[in-house]
Amino acid sequence: MKSIEPLMISGKRVLPLVEGGKGISATNGISSGAWAAAGGVGTVSCVNADSYDEDGNVIPQIYHGKTRQERHQELIRYGIDGGVTQIQRAHEVAGGEGRLHINVLWEMGGAEAVLQGVLEKTKDLVHGITCGAGMPYRLSEIAAKYGVYYHPIISSARAFGILWKRAYKKSADWLGGVVYEDPWLAGGHNGLSNAEDPRKPQDPYPRVAALRKLMNSFGLNHVPIIMAGGVWYLRDWEKWLDNPEIGPIAFQYGTRPLLTKESPIPEKWKEALLTLKENDILLHRFSPTGFYSSAVKNDFLNELTEREQRQIPASAKANPEEGFTAELQVGKKKHYVRPDDVSRAEDWIAQGFGEALRTPDDTLVFVSAEKAAEIRQDQRDCMGCLSQCKFSNWSQVESQNYSTGRKADPRSFCIQKTLMDIAHGGSVDNNLMFAGHSAYNFAKDPFYSNGFVPSVKQLIDRILTGD
8 A cells, every 4th residue: 555645735735634524513623623633634514513502512503583584594693603613613623733624515505605704703714615516606716715725526527627717717826626526426415417327337537537637737737636435445546646647636535534433423323324234325316405415225215215106297287188187186186197197196095195295397296194294394494504495495596586486396305404303313214314335334344343433533544554
C-alpha cells in the first residue's frame, strides 16, 4: 500500500481524508471536530443542525407558524442557530488541526439564507463549503464573499463543466476541490441523470479521469478531486494514487464515520449498521426531492414500495377514448378506471386499503385510512424544508405563490419528519435510514469484530493502513 501524503485542501496541507457531511444530525461539531483534530477534513452538517438549551439538551425543532411561509422562516432560524452552534463546537474540538468544512444541500429550503446566516456568525472558523443536491451556481459567489473555499458535489464531468462556465470561473481562486460522488454507490441523495441506468453501475475511474481532463483544460491541474461513494478500504484505490490521469486525489468517507464513538447517531442505528448484508441498501426514487437516493431496506421503504404498487390509472370523468369506462366507488368519491383494474382495486380495498389518493400522474394509490390520515397531516404540517417538494407541492419561490403548481404526491413522504425522528432516537425500522452501498462491510470487516466501535482517531489510523 502506497503511503498517504498530505494534500493542500482549503488552504492547508492535511490528510486527504474527508468526512462526508451527510444530513440531519448525522455529523455534528463533536464528530467533525474530532475528524479535523486527527488531521483530516471534518464536515459539519448544516442541514437542520441541532442547537441546545442551557442544560445541554437538544432544542426540539417545533413549528408554531400558521402558514407554510411562517414555518419556513422558523426553519431558517433553526438552521442558522444550529449551524453556528455546531461549528463553534467543532472549532473547539479541532484545536486548530485539520480543516473544517460545512455541508449544505442546495435544494434544501432556504439554503442560501442558512448558508450566509451561518457564515456571518462564524468568521474564521469555517475553511470550506461542500454543497450538492442540485446545481449550486451561486456557491462560488457566496464563498468568495466570505473568503472560504468551495467544494461542489457533482456526479459527472458534464455537470462540473456547466457550473464552471456559467459561474465558477469567476471565482476560480476559491475553488478548493471538486467532490465526485458516485451516483450508484453513495448514501443519501444521488446525482443519477435521466440518461443513466440505476441498475447498471459504471466504473468510477473513467468518469473521474474525464473530470480531471476537463478540469485540466480549465487550468485546474492543482485542484484536488475528492472521491466519494463506495470508499471503504484505501487499498482498493491504490492505483488512483500518484496517477497523472487522476491528479491530486482525496477520499471522502460518509458511511464509515457513522460508526464511531463520536458519531451523534443513536445507539440503535449504530447497532443496526453492524447487521447489514450486501444488497441491504436500496437505490430508490421515493424522495420528495425527485432525486434518486440510497437507504437501508426496512419497513419504511417496504411500505413505500408496496404503496406504489397499489396504483392504477384513473380519471375523474368517464373517458372512453382512454378506456376509463368503469365506475369505481371508493368511500364517497367516484372514479373512472379501466375495466381490467376494477378487480385489483376491489382486492386492495378488501385488504384494508380503502382510501384512494390521487397522484399528479392521474393515478390512484390505495392506502389504509390510518396511512391516508398520516399523509394528509404531514402535508398540512409542511415547513418548506426543500426548495420545492413533490410530497407537499411546496416551493420557496414567492412569484410561484409558494407552490410547484402540481398536486402533492402521496407516493412520497415528509423527509424532514423521518430524518429528524431517526436522528433523535426514533425507530430504525419505520424511518428513512440513509447509508452507502458499502455499509455491509461493517459486518464483514474484522476491525468491527465483536461489535467494536472505534474513536474517530482509531478509524483514521485504520484507514491509513489501507484497511
